[in-house]
Amino acid sequence: MPPLCKRWCRRKEARPQEILEAALALFVEKGFAATKMADIAKAAGVTNGTPYIYFASKEEIFKTVVRELLIPQLARGQDLLTTFQGSSADLLRAMLSTWWQTMGESQLSAMPKLMIAEGKNFPEVAKIYQEEFVDPGNTMLRHILQRGIASGEFRIHDVDYAIEVICAPIIVAMLMRHSLINCLPDVLDPERFLHTTLDLLLNGLMASPKDH
Template sequence: MPTASSSPSADTPAKRMRRKESRPSELLAAALDLFVEKGFAATRVEEVAQRAGVSKGTLFLYFPSKDELFKAVVRQTLAGRFHEWSDEVDSFTGSSAELLHYGMHSWWERVGNTQASGMTKLMLSEAQNFPEMAAFYQAEVVQPYHSLVQRILQRGVDRGEFAAVDLELATYAVTAPLIFLAMWKHSVGTHPCTASVLDPLRYLDAQVQILLNGLRVRPAPA
């Protein structure tokens, strides 16, 4: 005979509590998928709730608007990770060239090769129509990322490994290959005929080599 502790009714409160605690992450995962698939404007909160398996009213208990839902997605998938990445830059013991290589590979493994990279395409296509959303993304993602890249480049200059360059403009040179990969992954990279044409890690290796050939200090001519 089953005991009270093993009966289905006894397990229900605990299961409900676990379900309630997991709802925000389930809603954010559903929202990320839909934002990437359909864009911000075309995504309806009803669709997010349906994909997460809850009612629209339940969604609004956690996120009072679609704008707040978008901000939460950005913070969870991108903005919330800069402390981790900053600590890695601080503790890195190799050369600045190795740090740049590590950083670009790490971006692909943690962001570029995930659904989160689709946010890049979303922002490039819809920022003009949603200036407040664009300003939020600029403050939470773009500016911290640029600061991180500039720290890597400044590290190389300070150690005599990189030539002195305009750090602000050089940051765009480092960023461009990553934006290309994000756009590629969520457009032609999904097509069976083109998905195998480009190896992302080999592409990044080539881009790092090109960057370093331009950044490295060269001996003065005799």
């Protein structure tokens, strides 16, 4: 049997990704300012000088976390828009479910908290997050809502704010995963949460005549 490979002999191609993932976890746990490059190296299982081979600074790591870990997740949503054949209501369900699977159930669920906490101190990173992730994501939701309006499925008076209302519950759920104070159930059932959110979005609170 060949000897087991220690962490330092992993493929070099994998190391930048491991450094980014370790950095994201530490940024959320300790905060950006309190995280040292040596902490990132230790968490990634590399020598202290290794992160500097790939990244000029801790700020560069922060920027790359957004660009290389977060923004590529948009591709799944874009693929869904391109290939989906069902109703706009079903497309909205599929899009929010995909959003939760790619972010809510992964380490990336920490990004909203991280950007709220650190975005003011790093406006360049905040701008990348807004322009390259948030704005394209909102454009996808706008497409779904306008698709539903055009087909007669949706009745929406203010699409701009509808987008914000749709996003808010999922963002709050992600924030609560990384907060000491949780205003959601201790054990959140994502399927129930998404189902209830969509039921309220699509059907509202008012009972229809057939419900009586």
